[in-house]
């Protein structure tokens with residue numbers, strides 16, 4: 001059932017279709033020249049759901065910020081749809097942070113509308129697309145609420161709706177459900193999978209949970225401790241669509257065990 | 273208090289606390305006035321040394337035509353100084369936020385202006401400026417700095433990820449300022465304005481006193497200086513009372529504005545249990 005667990009540095013050309021995100025020799029050094037990330041080589045195919053799994057502090061957030069163009073790599077290149085990522089704006093990207101990162105003074109509608117307002121989209125279009133995004137995440141009825149009136153899970157849904165409202169090709173998610181209780185997290189996991197099946201966006205999902213990475217993604221990329229590099233990759237085999245039955249299946253448990261072992265190996269070789 | 277209490281008891285306790293917070297200061301006030309009255313009466317202290325509360329109140333009523341007009345004058349000066357300080361402080365904070373070089377160039381002088389006692393600057397201002405302008409300038413100098421400092425702090429305390437989001441969606445400088453930085457800074461800005469309200473009254477009073485009896489002014493502080501010169505102690509007290517009341521009203525109004533502006537979303541304006 002489990003496919004490969006190769007120590008490959010570069011993933012062979014993604015199966016079928018274009019490359020949405022391509023990293024080559026990407027490193028990031030913060031002040032005092034300490035390397036926080038890389039070198040990293042990574043290809044993500046259009047429409048693929050990839051999980052980046054690694055211990056905290058290994059540079060997962062840094063990697064996402066580099067892909068989003070929010071920071072510049074110290075060396076190497078980041079390409080989106082075969083164009084340098086520096087030319088942002090041409091490639092719509094959706095970003096979901098670990099915290100909901102909402103504007104507390106604006107309503108749910110105002111928060112979700114933000115990307116379109118910044119792009120000066122026509123009013124009617126904004127209204128229609130915001131309604132659409134809110135319906136997708138199941139928040140149609142909470143449109144006028146303020147963030148403080150929402151639960152943690154609902155805030156995360158607002159954040160997801162905001163990331164979807166521009167209809168981006170690429171969705172970057174930085175441990176979005178890490179702070180939620182398990183019941184809410186499982187429900188959001190399922191809702192995210194449903195969205196991904198419908199919309200077929202390229203998703204790069206950062207997490208430090210082995211179980212979440214295997215449950216959600218088609219491919220798990222295991223990273224080493226700081227500075228984060230790729231230690232191993234796993235293609236997750238499963239019948240689609242996945243649902244709660246997958247979560248309790250023998251195959252799921254086996255793949256989780258394998259990924260866990262790889263994560264432990266990556267950490268221990270580092271410590272040795 | 274480890275036993276869980278029913279909501280009704282809870283509500284009654286809250287109401288009692290609220291009542292105490294009003295009743296206790298009022299009781300202190302009444303006590304002070306009563307003690308003041310009897311100290312003056314029992315010791316037969318003449319009004320030109322220490323007028324009793326009754327005399328002060330009667331003076332306030334009798335001299336109302338003079339004192340009322342002075343109150344209006346001082347309040348008008350304070351208002352102008354406050355508005356200048358608010359506009360100046362907020363505008364400077366925005367400029368500093370947009371240009372680091374401007375901040376480096378001007379911030380030291382803003383600080384110097386702030387740390388130099390205004391009572392020492394006032395006489396100079398009175399020489400170089402017409403008196404009403406000088407008084408407003410004093411109120412401005414004392415009051416603008418808290419607005420500047422607080423607004424600057426607010427503009428710089430924007431959530432890093434929210435700022436990243438604006439960058440991701442290609443927001444212009446103006447959009448980031450209007451849609452992100454200014455709303456995020458609003459609670460800080462209002463805190464600065466609350467301090468500035470009281471300070472601009474102090475600035476106005478300091479300038480009126482510095483202008484003294486030589487000045488052509490007619491504000492409350494001028495009345496105090498004038499009454500002191502004429503040993504009209506009851507009127508000094510009456511004017512002082514009005515100044516205090518003005519200060520309290522200004523503070524209360526600004527606190528109210530701040531509450532109304534923030535009550536929908538900011539922690540500081542939300543109830544303790546929401």
Ligand SMILES: Nc1ncnc2c1ncn2[C@@H]1O[C@H](COP(=O)(O)OP(=O)(O)O)[C@@H](O)[C@H]1O
Nearest residue numbers: 030031036055056057058059060061062063226
């Ligand atoms: N702005 C920054 N300045 C300096 N060091 C940073 C900064 N951001 C992250 N780091 C460092 O880079 C490393 C990776 O951080 P991060 O990407 O946030 O890790 P992760 O998301 O995997 O927990 C950490 O050791 C962190 O201390």
Ligand SMILES: [Mg+2]
Nearest residue numbers: 060061062174
């Ligand atoms: Mg992180």
